Amino acid sequence: MTAHQGRIARRFAALKAAGRAAFVPFLTAGDPDHDTSLALLRGLPAAGADLIELGMPFTDPMADGPVIQKASLRALAAGARMTRTLALVRAFREDDRDTPVVLMGYFNPIHRYGVDRFLADARTAGVDGLIVVDLPPEEDNELAVPARAAGIDMIRLISPSTGDERLPAVLSAAAGFVYYISVYGVTGTRSATEQAVAAAVARLRCHTDLPIAVGFGIRTPQQAAAVARVADGAVVGSALVEALAAELDGDGAAGPGLVSAVHRAVGALAAGVHGAQNGT
Amino acid sequence: MSLVNSFREGPDEGGHFGRYGGRFVAETLMPLILEVERHYHQAKTDPAFRRELDHYLADYVGRPSPLYLAERLTRHLGGARIYFKRDELNHTGAHKINNCMGQILLARRMGKRRIIAETGAGQHGVATATVAALFGLPCTVYMGALDIARQKPNVFRMRLLGAEVVPVHAGRATLKDAMNEALRDWVAHVEDTYYLIGTVAGPHPYPAMVRDFQSVIGDEVRRQLEAREGRLPDTLVACIGGGSNAIGLFHPFLDDRSVAMIGVEAGGHGIDTGAHAASLTGGAPGVLHGAKSYLLQDDDGQILEGHSISAGLDYPGVGPEHAWLKDQDRVRYVSVTDDAALEAFKLCARLEGILPALEPAHALAHVIEIAGGLPADHLLVMNMCGRGDKDVFTVAEALGVEI
Numbered sequence A: 001m002t003a004h005q006g007r008i009a010r011r012f013a014a015l016k017a018a019g020r021a022a023f024v025p026f027l028t029a030g031d032p033d034h035d036t037s038l039a040l041l042r043g044l045p046a047a048g049a050d051l052i053e054l055g056m057p058f059t060d061p062m063a064d065g066p067v068i069q070k071a072s073l074r075a076l077a078a079g080a081r082m083t084r085t086l087a088l089v090r091a092f093r094e095d096d097r098d099t100p101v102v103l104m105g106y107f108n109p110i111h112r113y114g115v116d117r118f119l120a121d122a123r124t125a126g127v128d129g130l131i132v133v134d135l136p137p138e139e140d141n142e143l144a145v146p147a148r149a150a151g152i153d154m155i156r157l158i159s160p161s162t163g164d165e166r167l168p169a170v171l172s173a174a175a176g177f178v179y180y181i182s183v184y185g186v187t188g189t190r191s192a193t194e195q196a197v198a199a200a201v202a203r204l205r206c207h208t209d210l211p212i213a214v215g216f217g218i219r220t221p222q223q224a225a226a227v228a229r230v231a232d233g234a235v236v237g238s239a240l241v242e243a244l245a246a247e248l249d250g251d252g253a254a255g256p257g258l259v260s261a262v263h264r265a266v267g268a269l270a271a272g273v274h275g276a277q278n279g280t
Numbered sequence B: 001m002s003l004v005n006s007f008r009e010g011p012d013e014g015g016h017f018g019r020y021g022g023r024f025v026a027e028t029l030m031p032l033i034l035e036v037e038r039h040y041h042q043a044k045t046d047p048a049f050r051r052e053l054d055h056y057l058a059d060y061v062g063r064p065s066p067l068y069l070a071e072r073l074t075r076h077l078g079g080a081r082i083y084f085k086r087d088e089l090n091h092t093g094a095h096k097i098n099n100c101m102g103q104i105l106l107a108r109r110m111g112k113r114r115i116i117a118e119t120g121a122g123q124h125g126v127a128t129a130t131v132a133a134l135f136g137l138p139c140t141v142y143m144g145a146l147d148i149a150r151q152k153p154n155v156f157r158m159r160l161l162g163a164e165v166v167p168v169h170a171g172r173a174t175l176k177d178a179m180n181e182a183l184r185d186w187v188a189h190v191e192d193t194y195y196l197i198g199t200v201a202g203p204h205p206y207p208a209m210v211r212d213f214q215s216v217i218g219d220e221v222r223r224q225l226e227a228r229e230g231r232l233p234d235t236l237v238a239c240i241g242g243g244s245n246a247i248g249l250f251h252p253f254l255d256d257r258s259v260a261m262i263g264v265e266a267g268g269h270g271i272d273t274g275a276h277a278a279s280l281t282g283g284a285p286g287v288l289h290g291a292k293s294y295l296l297q298d299d300d301g302q303i304l305e306g307h308s309i310s311a312g313l314d315y316p317g318v319g320p321e322h323a324w325l326k327d328q329d330r331v332r333y334v335s336v337t338d339d340a341a342l343e344a345f346k347l348c349a350r351l352e353g354i355l356p357a358l359e360p361a362h363a364l365a366h367v368i369e370i371a372g373g374l375p376a377d378h379l380l381v382m383n384m385c386g387r388g389d390k391d392v393f394t395v396a397e398a399l400g401v402e403i
Helices: A007-018 A034-047 A066-077 A082-093 A107-113 A115-125 A144-150 A167-172 A194-205 A221-230 A238-245 A258-275 B030-044 B047-061 B071-077 B096-109 B123-134 B145-150 B152-160 B175-188 B206-214 B216-229 B244-253 B320-327 B338-352 B358-371 B388-398
Strands: A022-028 A052-055 A101-105 A129-132 A156-158 A178-181 A212-215 A233-236 B020-024 B067-069 B081-085 B114-119 B139-144 B164-168 B193-195 B235-240 B260-268 B284-288 B290-295 B332-337 B379-383
Touching (some): A007 A022, A022 A034, A022 A066, A022 A238, A034 A052, A034 A258, A052 A066, A052 A082, A082 A101, A082 A115, A101 A107, A107 B284, A194 A212, A194 A221, A221 A233, A221 A258, A233 A258, A238 A258, B020 B320, B030 B047, B030 B206, B047 B096, B067 B216, B071 B358, B096 B123, B096 B193, B096 B206, B114 B123, B114 B175, B123 B139, B139 B145, B145 B164, B175 B193, B206 B320, B216 B244, B216 B379, B235 B358, B244 B320, B244 B379, B260 B338, B290 B320, B332 B338, B332 B358, B338 B358
Parallel strands (some): A022 A052, A022 A233, A052 A101, A101 A129, A212 A233, B081 B379, B114 B139, B114 B193, B139 B164, B235 B260, B235 B379, B260 B332
Antiparallel strands (some): B067 B081, B284 B290
């Protein structure tokens, strides 16, 4: 146990004690606009989110499918920038001290902002963890090492292509939880079978004591429940972003029912996760 | 001055050229990239691989390409002796096939059964489709929808060669977006697919590997000029998009300190207008497509769309080795506008009977700028890295001519 136990560790410990898995919704910061994004964020815990994954918009999201690419571009068109993403987290933290927030994205906007300045500002804003898709362990000196020093968890991504010989290196600096990408492909396209996810999670448990969350391709409450039976958390992104996009008007602006529609979708998925008997 | 003993030893084990390069890719791709690196390392020290590559370069590509003294241009400009390295005479009409031939042989060694590629002007797509046809491998080429519209002959050529050309509508629908889409394809098909990157960009080992395959250009120039003039060149000039033809010409000479080198980027409407594709002269360091290098980006780290009349130079990044060579002051990087490139295109056609591609027309525009001020015994070699047949529609449109 590390001296500093952050919100992520506390939240997973509490869920484990309660015998259930975490539901982790993903939304892109500033999508479709800053104020709507804040309203969405503020309502997530009440709708059933245990942790929140917030995307940092980027023009070139190489690991994302069309749904999340469009979310990034909508946010950027509405004026999203790194300072505003951090402002969203800061505003969210004003009335929620417990729900962990993980920022997910690509390295260039962080590099441009300045790594040290970014880590300091993220920590002050109340960010608990980072998922940076294009920073494998081979590039740990860029962000993982200074993030650890700053007390922010670097969450590792593991893919089906990550072989056993590579796992120790990938997991060596892992913190918070481990994010298992359950399929080959970009976000929001294919789905893995329950058996494949179970086998993969069992393999990872041989190498780490950290909680294991599974993402990519989880679209329905049933799929989320299936993942929750074998893993410690289920991440859903594209399906929620689709629910959001369905509530945009012809000009791409937020329709009146957008926030409640997304929260309803979060609620349904969360119910799937929370209803599942966690086997671990 | 520089503190390094050699400019030719990079990259380090992690794929870094100084603070540039590296492997900034998703974990899903990381094992594949390590596999490519392992196989490439074995192949490049295997005499059988070298023999096979040399055979195809000679009998299929048509190497060595000639080194040609452009006498009328030399007289017209009244200064340096100007040589063209005629890589536009290669099979498929550009330097791109040097790299494609090397990588397709590697893909075969690795047992890969499907080839994907990105393309801007279509030259790399054509070269990839060509070698895929030669070895009977299915091939998918990602190309921005805007580039498809401005490079129709090459799109048709790829399809004749049996490749599937997939239009990419994301972003501004040019080369950057095509590369994103190729990476997405690769992530989804890791087990059987080989990604044949067309320039010295991307994650390690691609920048080093593509450079090695393109270095045949500079190696030949060294021998040919030695035979012709009995000495080294004084100045090398090449255009830079991602930078593969330039590094191919420059790299063998990097440790010959008397040889000056100039990389010419696409200045579009001018660097001060913002509408250009000059990452080194008008960008800042960042991370895109697997490597750290100079990029066109805004102050929030969002990638900006390049602009150039030449689709092949219209890329917001540049190979990491060029970024390092810039910081080391070993190579000088300049830019040339669309208009200057067009003038060079026209002059070359009339004086030398050669239609250059719009990419080397940029290099030529810089040669035109400097040659007159150099002495008559100054040996200048410019890489004529592609032929202009593919550009006749673009040039006609720019000149206001209907064809």
